[in-house]
Amino acid sequence: VCRIAKEADVVLVAVSYGLSPEHPYPSQYKQCLAATVHFMRNAEVYGVDPSQIIIFGDSAGGNFTSVVAQQLTKRRDLPKLRAQALIYAGVQAMDFNLPSYVQNATMPLLSQETVIKFILQYFIKDPALKSDILKGSHVPDHYRLKYRKWVSADNIPEKFKRGYREVPLAPYKPEVYKQFPELLEETFSSIFAEDHIIKQLPETFIVTCEYDVFRDDGLLYKKRLEDCGVKVRWFHAEQGFHGVLNFSDLGIFTFPAGVEIVDSIIDFVKGL
Secondary structure (H helix, E strand, O other): OHHHHHHHOOOOOOOOOOOOOOOOOOHHHHHHHHHHHHHHHOHHHHOOOHHHOEEEEEOHHHHHHHHHHHHHOOOOOOOOOOEEEEEOOOOOOOOOOOHHHHHOOOOOOOOHHHHHHHHHHHHOOOHHHHHHHHHOOOOOHHHHHHHOOOOOHHHOOHHHOOOOOOOOOOOOOHHHHHHOHHHHOOOOOHHHOOHHHHOOOOEEEEEEEEEOOOHHHHHHHHHHHHHOOOOEEEEEEEEEEOOHHHHOOOHHHOOHHHHHHHHHHHHHHHOO
């Protein structure tokens, strides 16, 4: 983070949001939104041009970033964001059997089942729901019809599929959805925001990693934005894995992919 601030010559503000279970959904994204609004209103106090504000986050922070950017499109009392950067962000909770989830199901740091576990903890929901959510039983039929155009392995470039065979969503269970309708709301599954919101989003930088369950979330959101005319720059770390950004400056434990991602963020910011 310090390197990004120094080499990109930016003022960097980190939001210390509350963690679950003390701070369950939707408090995290609302805290991030409140902090962003405060900074935008007082940018000049920090020596920042209000028209040049960029928000970014990685992993869960990338999810919050995507939601905050969408919420800000509804504000007419604030300047428009200059850009957003989403670093291996999760943006949908409809299909946890996309190619990247299946290929990286047992990857360390963030496995397929760990994603579900963390989501259930974030929402303070019964851990027994894990199996049904993993299989997709929480998705009503009308959601499947409406959102398949955005969340589908058909929208993933062939080079990323590596012999993948589609895993259809399991039959819908109304009792599961009723316990967890928030999972498919745009304030968590940000890819489901309506077109008129997506079209107002600022220039976007998306980072994906090959060995990451969230890789396809990033690819799908990239297509979603581009289809709505949003300018997108994309960086794919061929040897990257979820959380590799934290290994970008650890001496002998530094991973080249982490360094590449930091460099790509700096290049993106400097190029705005």
